[in-house]
Amino acid sequence: MTGFARARLLLPLSDELGRETRIEDGFVLYREDEILEVGAYDEKTGGRLLAEHGELAVLGGGCAREPGGLVRHDGVILPGFVKAHGHDHESPIIGMVKDVPLTDWLDGAVNVFTRFLEERGEDLHAELGDSPHYLTYLKAKLDDLSYGITSAMTHHCNFSKYRVDELVRASETAGTRIIVAVGSQDRNYYGKLLDIPHTRAIERLDRAAERHASLSRAEIVPGPDQLFSNGPEILRSLKAWAREHESLFHCHSPEGPNTTDWFVKEYGRTPVRYASELGILDERTVLAHQVNTTTDDLAILKDSGAKIVHNPLANTILGSGMPPLMEMLDAGIDVAISTDGSGSADSQNILAAARLASQFQKAQHRDARCLPAQQALEMVTVDAARMLRIDAGSLAPGKAADLVLVDLTRPNLIPTRRSNVVENLIWASDGSEVRFVVAGGRVVKDDYRVTTIDASDLGAKILRLSEELDAYKTGMDEIRGTGAHR
Numbered sequence: 001m002t003g004f005a006r007a008r009l010l011l012p013l014s015d016e017l018g019r020e021t022r023i024e025d026g027f028v029l030y031r032e033d034e035i036l037e038v039g040a041y042d043e044k045t046g047g048r049l050l051a052e053h054g055e056l057a058v059l060g061g062g063c064a065r066e067p068g069g070l071v072r073h074d075g076v077i078l079p080g081f082v083k084a085h086g087h088d089h090e091s092p093i094i095g096m097v098k099d100v101p102l103t104d105w106l107d108g109a110v111n112v113f114t115r116f117l118e119e120r121g122e123d124l125h126a127e128l129g130d131s132p133h134y135l136t137y138l139k140a141k142l143d144d145l146s147y148g149i150t151s152a153m154t155h156h157c158n159f160s161k162y163r164v165d166e167l168v169r170a171s172e173t174a175g176t177r178i179i180v181a182v183g184s185q186d187r188n189y190y191g192k193l194l195d196i197p198h199t200r201a202i203e204r205l206d207r208a209a210e211r212h213a214s215l216s217r218a219e220i221v222p223g224p225d226q227l228f229s230n231g232p233e234i235l236r237s238l239k240a241w242a243r244e245h246e247s248l249f250h251c252h253s254p255e256g257p258n259t260t261d262w263f264v265k266e267y268g269r270t271p272v273r274y275a276s277e278l279g280i281l282d283e284r285t286v287l288a289h290q291v292n293t294t295t296d297d298l299a300i301l302k303d304s305g306a307k308i309v310h311n312p313l314a315n316t317i318l319g320s321g322m323p324p325l326m327e328m329l330d331a332g333i334d335v336a337i338s339t340d341g342s343g344s345a346d347s348q349n350i351l352a353a354a355r356l357a358s359q360f361q362k363a364q365h366r367d368a369r370c371l372p373a374q375q376a377l378e379m380v381t382v383d384a385a386r387m388l389r390i391d392a393g394s395l396a397p398g399k400a401a402d403l404v405l406v407d408l409t410r411p412n413l414i415p416t417r418r419s420n421v422v423e424n425l426i427w428a429s430d431g432s433e434v435r436f437v438v439a440g441g442r443v444v445k446d447d448y449r450v451t452t453i454d455a456s457d458l459g460a461k462i463l464r465l466s467e468e469l470d471a472y473k474t475g476m477d478e479i480r481g482t483g484a485h486r
C-alpha cells in the first residue's frame with residue numbers, strides 16, 4: 001500500500017524543492033523504496049491522493065480511505081539522517097577506557113573487544129543464541145534508528161573485517177541502508193590482524209562483493225583502516241579495485257597529533273601528500289577526520305576532489321583536536337558531519353555531532369556566523385548522501401523513502417515554528433525526539449518503538465556480553481600494537 005506521512009512542518013532539504021524550503025502542514029507520499037510526492041497539504045490534495053491511490057497507509061494513523069484519516073502530527077518531517085563514517089563494533093564498549101588518547105583507546109577497548117568476540121565467539125554464540133558479532137552490529141543499528149539514521153557507511157575495521165556477512169544481516173534486519181567499507185592493514189598494527197600477503201585483503205573484498213551483489217540496500221567498498229597501517233602496495237591495489245568497481249574508497253586520515261607526527265617522521269611527508277603521491281585521492285575517496293591539516297594538504301584535497309567526514313564528538317572526546325573545518329569549506333572541499341563509532345563518540349546522536357561541529361567553529365573563530373544551523377543540518381543529510389552517492393538524504397520524488405518525524409511536543413522543542421525549526425533541531429533538540437522512522441518505505445520506528453528489533457531482549461544480551469568482556473579483560477595479555485607511533 002502507498003505510504004503517507006503528514007506533519008505540522010516539513011523540511012525537504014532537497015535541491016529539487018530548495019534546500020532552505022520550510023513547508024507548513026507538509027506531507028510525503030511514498031511507495032516501497034521511492035518517494036512519489038512531497039508538498040504542502042490541504043483537503044483538496046488529500047482528496048486527490050485518496051482518489052488516485054484508493055487507500056493510504058498513514059504514518060502513525062493506520063489505513064485511511066477518507067481525508068479525515070490523514071493524520072497530521074505535531075512534528076517535523078525531514079529526511080532520514082545519513083551517517084558518512086562510523087563503526088558498528090563499538091556499541092558495547094561505550095564508556096570503556098576513557099580519558100586516554102586514540103592509540104591507547106584502540107588497544108585498550110576496540111582491539112580487546114573485537115579479539116574477545118573472535119576468541120570467545122563460539123561460547124558466546126551458544127549462550128546468547130546468536131553470533132555475538134551479529135548482536136553487536138544489531139545493537140549499533142538499534143542506536144542508529146533511535147537517532148533517526150537510515151543510511152550509514154560503516155568502516156568495518158579490526159577483527160570486524162572478517163565479519164561482513166553478520167553486519168549486512170544486521171542492517172537488513174533493522175531495515176537500514178549500509179555501505180560496508182571492508183577494513184585491511186598490513187603493517188604497524190596488531191600482528192594478528194595483518195593481511196600478509198596483501199592479496200588477502202583483495203580476496204576478502206571480492207568474496208564480500210560477490211556474496212552481497214544482489215542486495216539493493218547494501219554495498220561493499222574498500223576500507224583500509226589507516227594510512228599508517230597499510231603499505232603503498234595494498235593501498236594502490238584497493239584503490240584499483242574501487243576504480244574497477246566504480247565504488248567509494250574509505251580510509252581514516254590524520255586523527256591524533258601523535259599519529260600524524262609519527263607519520264611525517266616515518267614517511268617524510270604529510271599523510272595527505274603521501275596519499276596523493278600514491279594516486280589514491282579522487283572524488284570517490286572519502287577520508288574520515290583529517291585533523292592536523294596543512295595549507296598544502298588543503299590544496300591537494302581540493303584539487304583531487306577527495307571528500308572529508310568530520311567527527312567532532314570523537315575528535316574532542318579523544319583529545320585529537322579538530323580539523324580546520326571553515327578553511328576546508330571555504331576552499332570548496334566537500335565535508336559531511338558524522339558521529340564515528342559509539343566507543344569514541346559515545347553515542348550515535350548525529351544532531352549532537354552537528355551541534356558540536358557548529359558550536360566549536362563559532363567559539364574557535366570567535367564568530368557566531370560560522371556554520372549556521374541550516375548548513376550543519378545539510379551536512380548530516382543531503383551533503384552526506386551526495387558524498388556517499390546514494391539517493392537519500394533529501395525528500396523529493398524519486399528519492400529513497402527514508403524519513404524521520406521529530407516530535408515537537410517535547411518541552412525542549414516548544415515553541416517550534418516554521419521560522420525556527422531548523423535552528424531548534426540543531427540547538428534545542430537532545431536527539432531523543434525522533435518519534436517515527438521510515439526506511440526504504442518501511443516503518444522501522446513507530447511512535448518511539450523500533451519495530452524491526454526487540455530492543456529489550458537485545459539490550460539484555462549486550463549487557464551480558466559486556467559482563468563477559470570485563471571477566472575476559474582481567475585474564476588477558478595486554479595488546480600493545482596499534483601503530484609504531486607511541
Ligand SMILES: [Zn+2]
Binds near residue numbers: 085087340341
Ligand atoms: Zn572512525
